[in-house]
Amino acid sequence: MxxxxxxxxxxxxxxxxxxxxxxxxxxxxxxxxxxxxxxxxxxxxxxxxxxxxxxxxxxxxxxxxxxxxxxxxxxxxxxxxxxxxxxxxxxxxxxxxxxxxxxxxxxxxxxxxxxxxxxxxxxxxxxxxxxxxxxxxxxxxxxxxxxxxxxxxxxxxxxxxxxxxxxxxxxxxxxxxxxxxxxxxxxxxxxxxxxxxxxxxxxxxxxxxxxxxxxxxxxxxxxxxxxxxxxxxxxxxxxxxxxxxxxxxxxxxxxxxxxxLRMPEQAHLEEIVEAHLGELDTDARQMITSFLQRSSSGELATDQLLNAIYLTRIPGLEAPSRRELAETLMAHLGPVTEFDDY
Missing domain, CATH: 3.40.50.300 (P-loop containing nucleotide triphosphate hydrolases)
Incomplete structure (x- = not known):
């Protein structure tokens, strides 16, 4: 080497x-x-x-x-x-x-x-x-x-x-x-x-x-x-x-x-999520996109995204509950710098 x-x-x-x-x-x-x-x-x-x-x-x-x-x-x-x-x-x-x-x-x-x-x-x-x-x-x-x-x-x-x-x-x-x-x-x-x-x-x-x-x-x-x-x-x-x-x-x-270290870009974030949770489905990709959009208006941590995606894969959770939980788990860690529409 x-x-x-x-x-x-x-x-x-x-x-x-x-x-x-x-x-x-x-x-x-x-x-x-x-x-x-x-x-x-x-x-x-x-x-x-x-x-x-x-x-x-x-x-x-x-x-x-x-x-x-x-x-x-x-x-x-x-x-x-x-x-x-x-x-x-x-x-x-x-x-x-x-x-x-x-x-x-x-x-x-x-x-x-x-x-x-x-x-x-x-x-x-x-x-x-x-x-x-x-x-x-x-x-x-x-x-x-x-x-x-x-x-x-x-x-x-x-x-x-x-x-x-x-x-x-x-x-x-x-x-x-x-x-x-x-x-x-x-x-x-x-x-x-x-x-x-x-x-x-x-x-x-x-x-x-x-x-x-x-x-x-x-x-x-x-x-x-x-x-x-x-x-x-x-x-x-x-x-x-x-x-x-x-x-x-x-x-x-x-x-x-x-x-x-900066907030990961889309491709890198997908690699991180895949390393933790396996192959990405449509819901996971959408949640990654939403996470990146929200991170532009306030501080978020990658483990918040991982927690949110993990919960969406629990059997029995209906779609509305998944969205609500994801929004709660991906709350900003500090002041929001601009209007953010949940």
Whole structure:
């Protein structure tokens, strides 16, 4: 397979990421020891696997995904709700066989530390109970007091896990960045630029505990971290999504490849509906046309159309009820910009 495109936007998994060109000299990372990318998790959400299989990429999205992969830069995706922003990373992970997608759902209270690592008191309890069983004790309270190592309470977050020295890029979705605290984009700058971070608690403990095992995000697997420092090897494919509710700092924007998703045109929308619901009938085509007409006078999301078409196929619904339901489900999400005749 040629070096470009690595991601093709097709529905066929392949090993094209092995042909990914070398990074620019200023984006080369040398973390280690090298870790294999975990296999796809059979217990992952069926909804996530479905998203990946039914996503239909545009030419522009294929081009910019490849640009982000080759340049080792995050991909910032903006666009209206329902335009497929959060589905794209699942499609890329599926096609390029990059393992389970890591996900960080951002809120106004999210911090950089939360994305990198988290304190989880349950980890200490689980470890104590496991040791108790190994020692034939009935409960953890019978054990000698733990040594208080900070590693006993730490778990790597989604961003912290993505930056481990994997041999191939992990896929990380940082969803709804525009809902974050104003400082978070700036706080991310150094980590995304350097491809590394420190865990101060482990750096301080390094003289007497140089290597610790930490649980990673999204699974019960553990990795070894030495000296409290993590540095990536293959820079992760990071997708940040935004509904456009706020502006980001120029310093943050220039470190991202930017993709704006628009409302699909007729042919693309038909492909999307067909991927989800099978062959289109006359009613479905008419509903797609109506959806596009209505979207010109107010904001609509593609999943509203999918819900409406799905209901029209339920046995027993009479035509008038189908039309009424479709109109209700395809209500505008915001102010109507011009007169719209239902």
């Amino acid at each position: 040629p070096a470009w495109p690595v991601y093709t936007g097709t529905d066929e998994p392949h090993d094209g990421v092995a042909q990914l060109p070398d990074p620019p000299p200023w984006r080369a990372f040398d973390g280690g020891p090298v870790l294999p990318v975990p296999a796809e998790d059979d217990h992952d959400s069926p909804e996530r696997r479905y998203r990946a299989a039914t996503y239909r990429a545009t030419r522009e999205s294929v081009e910019l995904v490849n640009a982000a992969l080759v340049l080792r830069r995050p991909l910032l995706i903006t666009g209206p709700p329902g335009s497929g922003k959060s589905s794209l990373p699942y499609a890329v992970a599926r096609e390029l066989q990059l393992g389970p997608v890591l996900r960080w759902n951002v809120t106004s209270r999210s911090t950089l530390q939360e994305g990198l690592y988290q304190y989880d008191p349950m980890l200490r309890l689980l470890a104590a109970n496991r040791m108790a069983r190994q020692n034939g004790l009935t409960q953890a309270a019978e054990l000698p007091k733990a040594d208080g190592s900070p590693a006993e309470d730490l778990r790597l977050g989604p961003l912290g896990t993505a930056l481990l020295p994997y041999e191939r890029p992990r896929v990380l979705l940082i969803d709804e960045m525009d809902k974050s605290d104003l400082d978070l984009p700036n706080d991310l700058l150094n980590v995304l630029e350097e491809g590394q971070y420190e865990i101060p608690e482990l750096v301080r403990a390094a003289p007497h505990t140089p290597t610790v095992r930490l649980m990673v995000s999204g699974s019960r697997n553990h990795v070894e971290v030495s000296g409290g420092r993590v540095r990536c090897r293959a820079f992760p494919f990071i997708v940040l999504t935004s509904n456009g509710e706020r502006e980001f700092p120029p310093a943050f924007l220039r470190r991202c490849v930017r993709l704006h």
